[in-house]
Amino acid sequence: MLTVDIRQRLGAFDLTARFDAPQGITALFGASGAGKTSVINAISGLSMPDEGRITLGDTVLFDAKSGINLPAHQRGIATVFQDARLFPHMSVARNLGYGRRYARTPLGEAEEARIIDMLGIRPLLDRRPAKLSGGERQRVALGRALFSAPRLLLADEPLAALDRDRKAGILPYFERLRDEAGLPVLYVSHSVFEVARLASQVVVLGAGRVIATGAPADVLSDPALLPDGDREAGALISARVVSHDSDGLSALDAGGVAFFLPQVPANIGVEVRVRISASDVMLARDRPLDISALNVVSGRIVGFRDGGEASVLVTLETPAGPLFARITKRSVAAMALEEGQKVFAVVKTIAIAKGDMAGD
Numbered sequence: 001m002l003t004v005d006i007r008q009r010l011g012a013f014d015l016t017a018r019f020d021a022p023q024g025i026t027a028l029f030g031a032s033g034a035g036k037t038s039v040i041n042a043i044s045g046l047s048m049p050d051e052g053r054i055t056l057g058d059t060v061l062f063d064a065k066s067g068i069n070l071p072a073h074q075r076g077i078a079t080v081f082q083d084a085r086l087f088p089h090m091s092v093a094r095n096l097g098y099g100r101r102y103a104r105t106p107l108g109e110a111e112e113a114r115i116i117d118m119l120g121i122r123p124l125l126d127r128r129p130a131k132l133s134g135g136e137r138q139r140v141a142l143g144r145a146l147f148s149a150p151r152l153l154l155a156d157e158p159l160a161a162l163d164r165d166r167k168a169g170i171l172p173y174f175e176r177l178r179d180e181a182g183l184p185v186l187y188v189s190h191s192v193f194e195v196a197r198l199a200s201q202v203v204v205l206g207a208g209r210v211i212a213t214g215a216p217a218d219v220l221s222d223p224a225l226l227p228d229g230d231r232e233a234g235a236l237i238s239a240r241v242v243s244h245d246s247d248g249l250s251a252l253d254a255g256g257v258a259f260f261l262p263q264v265p266a267n268i269g270v271e272v273r274v275r276i277s278a279s280d281v282m283l284a285r286d287r288p289l290d291i292s293a294l295n296v297v298s299g300r301i302v303g304f305r306d307g308g309e310a311s312v313l314v315t316l317e318t319p320a321g322p323l324f325a326r327i328t329k330r331s332v333a334a335m336a337l338e339e340g341q342k343v344f345a346v347v348k349t350i351a352i353a354k355g356d357m358a359g360d
C-alpha cells in the first residue's frame with residue numbers, strides 16, 4: 001500500500017495531495033495542469049515535497065519531520081512513460097535484462113517467464129525496438145519495469161502516444177497486470193475511457209488538490225469531476241444480466257431500464273459495468289419510433305457543460321443512473337433544450353467497461 005500525504009510549492013503552483021493506493025490500479029485522473037506529474041515526481045523521488053510523508057508498505061520514502069528522503073533508486077519504484085524509452089541498440093531480451101539490474105532481489109527465472117508471457121512478448125525477444133509497433137514497445141517497457149521487481153509501478157500516461165487501436169490492444173495487458181501482479185500501480189491519465197476500463201480506484205486531482213477519491217463508477221458519473229471538453233466523457237452504469245437471447249444479444253437491466261448489447265460474457269444474474277460514451281448518445285424530444293437503435297432511455301436534463309468544439313455535454317438523470325450526451329450547440333438551440341426538460345436518449349453503442357464485475 002502506498003500512502004501519500006504531501007504539500008509542495010512549485011513556483012506559483014501549490015500542490016496538496018493526500019490519498020492511499022492499495023494493490024490494483026489507482027488512476028490519478030485530472031485535466032492538464034492539475035498536478036498529476038508533480039505527484040508522481042514526489043513519489044518517485046525526482047522532487048522533494050515541503051511537508052508531509054510518503055510511505056510504501058512499512059518503508060518511509062519521505063518524511064519532512066524526520067528529514068527522511070530516500071534517493072530515487074532506493075525506493076523500489078519503476079516507471080513507464082508515454083514513450084517506451086527502450087535502448088535502440090539492444091534486443092528486447094537485453095532491454096528486459098536492463099530492468100533486472102535494478103532489482104534489489106532479482107526475480108527468479110520462472111517469475112520472469114511469467115511476466116514475458118503475461119505481456120505476450122516472447123515472440124519479440126530477439127528483435128530490436130525499431131522493429132516493434134508502438135504497442136509492442138510499450139509492452140516491452142512494462143516488462144522491463146516489472147523485471148526490476150518494483151514494489152510500486154508508476155505509469156505516466158502510458159497509452160497517450162498510441163492510436164486508438166493500439167490502445168485497445170494494450171489495455172488487456174494492463175488488466176492482467178492489475179489482476180495478477182500483486183503490487184500497487186499508480187496510473188496517470190486524463191482519459192475517462194482508460195480509467196473506466198482499468199482503475200480499481202480513482203483519485204481526481206484539480207488545481208493541485210485531491211477533489212474526489214472513489215470507485216470509477218461513482219467518480220466518472222459525476223460531470224463536475226470530468227475535465228471540460230473531454231472527448232471521452234461518458235457514463236458508467238451498473239447493470240444485471242437478464243438473458244442471453246438466441247439472436248446474439250444479451251438483455252441487461254439497470255434500475256428498471258432494459259439495455260441490449262451484443263453477447264455479454266457474464267452469466268445471468270451477474271452485475272456488470274457498462275460504459276456509454278457521451279458521443280454515442282443522441283437526444284430526442286419525443287420517443288423515437290421505427291429507429292434501428294435498440295436502446296432508448298427516458299430521462300430529464302439536469303445540466304449543460306461545455307463539450308469542446310462547438311458541442312455541449314448534456315447531463316441526464318435516468319432510472320439507470322446519470323447519462324451524458326454530447327450534442328452540438330446548434331442542436332441545443334434548435335431543440336430549445338433546457339434544464340428540467342424530459343427527453344429521450346438514443347444510445348448508439350454500449351460497451352462493457354471492464355472484465356470484472358461492478359462493485360469490486
Ligand SMILES: Nc1ncnc2c1ncn2[C@@H]1O[C@H](COP(=O)(O)OP(=O)(O)OP(=O)(O)O)[C@@H](O)[C@H]1O
Pocket residue numbers: 010011012013030031032033034035036037038039190
Ligand atoms: N518545478 C516547477 N516549477 C514551477 N511550476 C511547476 C513546476 N512543476 C510543475 N509546475 C506547475 O505545476 C502545475 C501542475 O503541473 P503537472 O505537470 O503536475 O500537471 P499534470 O496534471 O501532470 O498536467 P499534464 O496532464 O498536462 O501533464 C502546472 O501549472 C505546472 O506549470
